[in-house]
Amino acid sequence: MTDGRKVIKLIAIDMDGTLLNNRNEISEENRNAIKAAEKQGIHVVISTGRTRTTCDDLVKSLSLQSYLITVNGSEIWDENGTLVERTLLDTAFIEHMWGLKQKYNTYCWGATVGNVWREGIPEDLSAHEWMKFGFDIPDDRIREIIYKELSDNEALEVSNSSPTNLEINAKGVNKAKALNKVCQRLGFTMENVMALGDSLNDIAMIQGAGLGIAMGNAQESVKEAANWITATNIEDGVAQAIQKWVLT
Numbered sequence: 001m002t003d004g005r006k007v008i009k010l011i012a013i014d015m016d017g018t019l020l021n022n023r024n025e026i027s028e029e030n031r032n033a034i035k036a037a038e039k040q041g042i043h044v045v046i047s048t049g050r051t052r053t054t055c056d057d058l059v060k061s062l063s064l065q066s067y068l069i070t071v072n073g074s075e076i077w078d079e080n081g082t083l084v085e086r087t088l089l090d091t092a093f094i095e096h097m098w099g100l101k102q103k104y105n106t107y108c109w110g111a112t113v114g115n116v117w118r119e120g121i122p123e124d125l126s127a128h129e130w131m132k133f134g135f136d137i138p139d140d141r142i143r144e145i146i147y148k149e150l151s152d153n154e155a156l157e158v159s160n161s162s163p164t165n166l167e168i169n170a171k172g173v174n175k176a177k178a179l180n181k182v183c184q185r186l187g188f189t190m191e192n193v194m195a196l197g198d199s200l201n202d203i204a205m206i207q208g209a210g211l212g213i214a215m216g217n218a219q220e221s222v223k224e225a226a227n228w229i230t231a232t233n234i235e236d237g238v239a240q241a242i243q244k245w246v247l248t
Contacts, residue, residue, distance in 0.1 A: 006210040008246050009188050012179050014197035015048040021234045033239035037246050047175045049161045049201050051111045072169050072201050073178035074131040089170045091125040097133045107136040135166045159201035176204035213241045
């Protein structure tokens with residue numbers, strides 16, 4: 001309903017560390033709260049860093065009648081599963097980041113249209129449409145070196161989906177911008193959005209939403225950006241937030 005000032009018409013929910021528990025499952029409590037919100041006419045939009053192929057089964061299990069945002073906002077899908085928009089990452093940046101992976105001996109992955117590459121990437125980069133490149137770097141010093149180098153590049157958007165990883169999209173790609181476009185298509189503004197997340201790739205939408213909710217397990221900077229902090233992802237924090245701020 002309202003948070004005292006704003007009417008919530010759309011709930012945007014991150015997946016990993018937010019909607020999903022530590023076994024990559026959606027709890028019955030979270031499912032029931034989402035269904036109850038939908039019954040009240042609220043749009044529920046999953047907004048994830050995952051690709052369509054790696055989130056499809058979980059999203060379909062919710063039977064949502066709404067939009068879907070994937071790859072940190074690189075892709076927007078409508079309620080029929082049709083692609084609305086896709087923003088690609090230049091292959092020259094993929095070559096550079098692959099070089100950093102080799103130089104610092106880190107774990108990496110890359111998302112192209114239709115595939116996720118883990119550790120290895122295809123020989124002919126230009127034969128694929130790239131959307132995201134990621135590193136997982138337990139070493140704080142090396143992670144900071146790579147983060148600084150990539151952040152200094154004005155053509156890149158650098159975030160994370162866990163404390164030890166880095167996720168790189170094309171500049172201007174983030175969940176907030178994608179959500180804003182969804183809101184425009186639905187006929188309201190971000191003031192009518194409640195957004196829930198736990199990582200740096202959620203900060204833009206948490207700050208941009210009328211009501212930004214951080215998970216109890218969220219990174220500190222995410223909690224600082226939020227209007228309210230709910231329970232953790234293993235304590236049905238999504239359900240608790242929906243019950244408090246949306247359900248009558």
